[in-house]
Amino acid sequence: MSKASISIFKPTYLPKAGGYKGGKSLSEVKAKIGKKKLYKLSSNENYLGASPKAKKAIRAAINDLGLYPERTDVHFRKALSDFYGCIMSPDQFVTDNSGVALLEMIERAFLNPGDEVIICNPAFKPYYMFAGKLGAKAIDVSMIGKNYDLDIKGILKAITKKTRLLFLCSPNNPTGTHIPQSQLDELLPQIPAHVVTIYDEVYYQYADAEDFTIGLPYVKAGLNVIAVNSFSKAYGLAGLRVGYGYTTEEIGRYLAQVRRPFHINTLSMDAAQAALKDKSFIKKTVSLVQEEKQYLYKALDKLGVKYWKTQANFITIKPKMNDKKLEEAMLMQGVMVRPVANFGAKGCIRVTIGDHEANKAYIKALRKVLK
Ligand SMILES: Cc1ncc(COP(=O)(O)O)c(C=O)c1O
Incomplete structure (x- = not known):
């Protein structure tokens, strides 16, 4: 291919302009951690699935x-x-x-x-x-x-x-x-x-x-x-x-x-x-999050982890550990969480509120990882 003296590409679309890197995919992670049960708490999806x-x-x-x-x-x-x-x-x-x-x-x-x-x-x-x-x-x-x-x-x-x-x-x-x-x-x-x-x-x-x-x-x-x-x-x-x-x-x-x-x-x-x-599905979804966020606040307080009270279906925490290392260590415990430094929140990790089983698994893993 001959090299054009005038670029056919728009500079703002070139990779160095920076794109959106979403959270890791389930299949990527499953390949990494093997058969361990996996809790995906990294993308703020609805833990109850769809209506x-x-x-x-x-x-x-x-x-x-x-x-x-x-x-x-x-x-x-x-x-x-x-x-x-x-x-x-x-x-x-x-x-x-x-x-x-x-x-x-x-x-x-x-x-x-x-x-x-x-x-x-x-x-x-x-x-x-x-x-x-x-x-x-x-x-x-x-x-x-x-x-x-x-x-x-x-x-x-x-x-x-x-x-x-x-x-x-x-x-x-x-x-x-x-x-x-x-x-x-x-x-x-x-x-x-x-x-x-x-x-x-x-x-x-x-x-x-x-x-x-x-x-x-x-x-x-x-x-x-x-x-x-x-x-x-x-x-x-x-x-x-x-x-x-x-x-x-x-x-x-x-x-x-x-x-x-x-x-x-x-x-x-x-x-x-x-x-x-489907109003009843939304009601069920919201009640789960409201109930579980109280459980998570108490558990995070007990662990002494800094967090922000939430109005959404996730809680952002600022643990005393490098964010990337914590993400990796949590993954090895079967819990996917999301560092959000690229959103402007340095050292913070965003964790979706799941069902009680998932939230318990998250807290158990966090306790282990932060030890
Ligand atoms: C603040 C905010 N706005 C917009 C969106 C876009 O959501 P979607 O493209 O999945 O509809 C998201 C998804 O994470 C979000 O967090």
């Missing part, structure tokens, strides 16, 4: 796999509008094959090379990744204090004419902390109209703090806010890849122009609509 109603919908939809999906996602968006009590019209919803696909679509929709996005570290890595690939610049306004509070003044100061997106995440991955409603009430009305706020609320079902809020009040108030949701967490459909957002009619109609034709698959749409109706 039975969603599985039934998938089985029914399988017969039509030869056909293209509905030309648009209109039925899915109508189901989402119903789910929110019809407070928002179907045009205010946007769907995609996963939360990250939606985040990517939103960034593609709003960012030009040279634009700026504001990210509050520690934060979900793909926010950066997509911005970088589009040639935009990420401005970090790190959270402050030992409880990871939003730096409201810092955010307002960081906004320039080039700022297009502000990323907020509540409950936040990887800290598990939330942004109190009073802080959002203070910040969001001050965000200038040329900036769109992405409010990532994919763990909202697990939040039980009195001052927690989803993004709905701000969308209803007509602010430029897009709330991002996923079916990978409480709905237990991570393998299927389906997510959605809701926003103002103006932004919703704009995003409808950005999406690809037939952008979401039939199985995703049918399963997600069934999952939305």
Whole structure:
């Protein structure tokens, strides 16, 4: 092959630009640890699996796999509008094959090379990744204090004419902390109209703090806010890849122009609509997490391990041991956990809340490893 003097590759897509490295896969790990029972607590999936109603919908939809999906996602968006009590019209919803696909679509929709996005570290890595690939610049306004509070003044100061997106995440991955409603009430009305706020609320079902809020009040108030949701967490459909957002009619109609034709698959749409109706599955899922997080707090206190109280389905800890070494040692005990230094939380490990058996196994392994 002749070497071109002008590169055919876009520099922002080359490996050195940095990609997303997800947690280790189950098969990779099983090959490593052999027959030992394995507890996967590294990706914040639902330990109860998927809603039975969603599985039934998938089985029914399988017969039509030869056909293209509905030309648009209109039925899915109508189901989402119903789910929110019809407070928002179907045009205010946007769907995609996963939360990250939606985040990517939103960034593609709003960012030009040279634009700026504001990210509050520690934060979900793909926010950066997509911005970088589009040639935009990420401005970090790190959270402050030992409880990871939003730096409201810092955010307002960081906004320039080039700022297009502000990323907020509540409950936040990887800290598990939330942004109190009073802080959002203070910040969001001050965000200038040329900036769109992405409010990532994919763990909202697990939040039980009195001052927690989803993004709905701000969308209803007509602010430029897009709330991002996923079916990978409480709905237990991570393998299927389906997510959605809701926003103002103006932004919703704009995003409808950005999406690809037939952008979401039939199985995703049918399963997600069934999952939305399965309220008892969500109740069971959330109760398990609420109950088990109390068990884990007590066990971590007993072990003297630093952790952050969580509003999500994971607890982030800061053990007095090198994070990579701890990950490896836990793996050898059959427990997969996730170091989150690459999310901006140095020395921290994020651990999904499992069922009682898994959580007991995690604590037993941690006790052994930290000895
Ligand atoms: C904060 C946050 N946002 C978005 C997502 C995307 O979820 P998915 O792409 O599985 O829908 C995740 C997944 O881990 C997440 O933690």
